Amino acid sequence: MELWDVYDENRKPLGRTHVRGRRMRKGEYHLVVFVWVFNSRGELLLTKRSPEKRSFPNKWDPTGGAALAGENSLRAVQRELFEETGIRAEQSEFVWVDTYRRAGKHDICDVYFLRRDAEPDELVMQAGETCGAMWVDRRELERMIAQDMVAAPDADRYRLLGEKLNGWLK
Numbered sequence: 001m002e003l004w005d006v007y008d009e010n011r012k013p014l015g016r017t018h019v020r021g022r023r024m025r026k027g028e029y030h031l032v033v034f035v036w037v038f039n040s041r042g043e044l045l046l047t048k049r050s051p052e053k054r055s056f057p058n059k060w061d062p063t064g065g066a067a068l069a070g071e072n073s074l075r076a077v078q079r080e081l082f083e084e085t086g087i088r089a090e091q092s093e094f095v096w097v098d099t100y101r102r103a104g105k106h107d108i109c110d111v112y113f114l115r116r117d118a119e120p121d122e123l124v125m126q127a128g129e130t131c132g133a134m135w136v137d138r139r140e141l142e143r144m145i146a147q148d149m150v151a152a153p154d155a156d157r158y159r160l161l162g163e164k165l166n167g168w169l170k
Contacts, residue, residue, distance in 0.1 A: 004030035034064035042170030048132035056151035087123030
C-alpha cells in the first residue's frame with residue numbers, strides 16, 4: 001500500500017495521508033516529481049514504460065513518480081531516479097525547473113533537471129516500471145512525440161518546458 005501526503009492547492013500540508021488508487025477529494029493534492037536527465041552531449045535520457053503499466057504501457061518518458069508520505073520533493077526525485085534507473089545522485093545535483101498543477105488532476109508537479117553521463121546498458125531497470133533506456137537529442141525526441149512513442153503527459157510537459165530546455169537539450 002502506497003501512501004501520499006495530502007496538500008491543499010497552495011501546497012500546504014493537510015496533516016493526513018492518502019492511499020494510492022483511491023479517489024482524492026476536491027481540493028486535495030499530492031506531490032509528483034519528474035527529473036529530466038541530460039548527458040554531457042545534451043541528450044535526454046528516456047526510459048521505456050513497462051508493458052504491465054496501466055497507463056501508457058511501452059511508451060517512452062523521463063523519470064518520475066509520486067512522492068511517498070514523509071518525503072519532500074528532492075528526496076522523492078532522488079528515490080524515483082534510483083528506483084527506475086539505478087542512477088544515484090545527491091540532492092544538491094538536481095536543478096529545480098518548474099512547479100505546476102495539471103488541469104483536472106489532483107497533483108502538484110515539481111520538475112528537475114540533472115546532468116549525468118551513463119550508458120543505457122549500465123542502467124538498472126525497475127521491474128514493472130521500466131524496461132529499456134536510451135539517450136535522444138531534441139530532433140529524435142520531437143520525432144518520437146510526433147509518432148506517439150512518448151507518454152502523452154510527458155509530450156505535454158516537453159511543450160510546457162519550452163525555453164527552459166535550451167542549453168540542456170541539443
